[in-house]
Amino acid sequence: MRGACDDDGMARRLTAAFFRRSVHEVAPDLIGAILLFDGVGGRLVEVEAYHHTDPAAHSFIGMTQRNAVMFGPPGYAYVYRSYGIHWCLNLVCEPKGSAAAVLVRAIEPTAGLTAMRRRRGVADKRLLCSGPGRVCEALRITHAQNGLALDQPPFELLARNEPMDIVVGPRIGITKAADKPWRYGLKGSRFLSKPFRP
DNA sequence: TGCCCGATTAACT
DNA sequence: GTTAATCGGGCAA
Numbered sequence: 001m002r003g004a005c006d007d008d009g010m011a012r013r014l015t016a017a018f019f020r021r022s023v024h025e026v027a028p029d030l031i032g033a034i035l036l037f038d039g040v041g042g043r044l045v046e047v048e049a050y051h052h053t054d055p056a057a058h059s060f061i062g063m064t065q066r067n068a069v070m071f072g073p074p075g076y077a078y079v080y081r082s083y084g085i086h087w088c089l090n091l092v093c094e095p096k097g098s099a100a101a102v103l104v105r106a107i108e109p110t111a112g113l114t115a116m117r118r119r120r121g122v123a124d125k126r127l128l129c130s131g132p133g134r135v136c137e138a139l140r141i142t143h144a145q146n147g148l149a150l151d152q153p154p155f156e157l158l159a160r161n162e163p164m165d166i167v168v169g170p171r172i173g174i175t176k177a178a179d180k181p182w183r184y185g186l187k188g189s190r191f192l193s194k195p196f197r198p
Numbered sequence: 199t200g201c202c203c204g205a206t207t208a209a210c211t
Numbered sequence: 212g213t214t215a216a217t218c219g220g221g222c223a224a
Contacts, residue, residue: 048205050205056205057205058205058220061221064220064221065220066219066220066221067220080205080219080220081218081219081220082204082205082206082207083203083204083206083207083216083217083218084204084206084216084217084218084219085206085207085216085217085218086206086207088205088206090205103205105205131206131207132205132206133206133207134206134207171205172205172206173204173205173206174204174205175204193206
């Protein structure tokens with residue numbers, strides 16, 4: 001999948017076709033893409049891949065009320081409650097039925113900094129979106145956004161227009177399949193939720 | 199119905 | 212480094 005811009009130089013909007021591929025192709029291709037919600041957001045610098053054959057995935061046990069969106073078509077938001085406190089945003093991938101998704105773990109803030117600081121209650125730019133729960137608080141994403149299409153407002157998702165230096169490592173905060181290197185990040189970014197071990 | 203636990207975070211020592 | 216906060220999902224009973 002080419003990550004370049006359109007002929008007219010404008011950033012390309014990511015649609016379902018972008019997501020209808022292996023979650024392990026989509027995840028690294030998302031690094032560097034711009035994710036906005038109501039105009040607030042920035043550059044994706046850290047994501048993780050999940051798939052229904054993966055014991056760590058919510059979809060591993062089969063379709064339930066909570067994970068139903070994961071089993072639907074690609075290009076939609078799956079939002080779930082984490083630890084009874086936080087919200088986490090996933091982008092559904094692969095053809096319908098794969099129940100695969102990419103977890104958004106960290107964003108480099110570029111738009112709506114004032115709103116993010118107000119919502120998060122912190123001033124440090126590095127603490128605004130460095131973690132899946134922080135991303136949702138900064139962008140004000142909750143269960144109300146579960147099932148929304150990613151290629152239309154209030155979401156806006158734009159492809160990166162240049163190659164990125166991607167680093168890979170084990171996923172964070174899981175106990176099952178913890179050895180799988182399905183965490184992807186932008187090399188050298190100061191906005192990761194945790195550093196990648198060399 | 200009850201119990202256990204989690205794709206987390208912030209505030210501790 | 213450790214731990215409390217906080218609550219819905221999933222499953223056993």
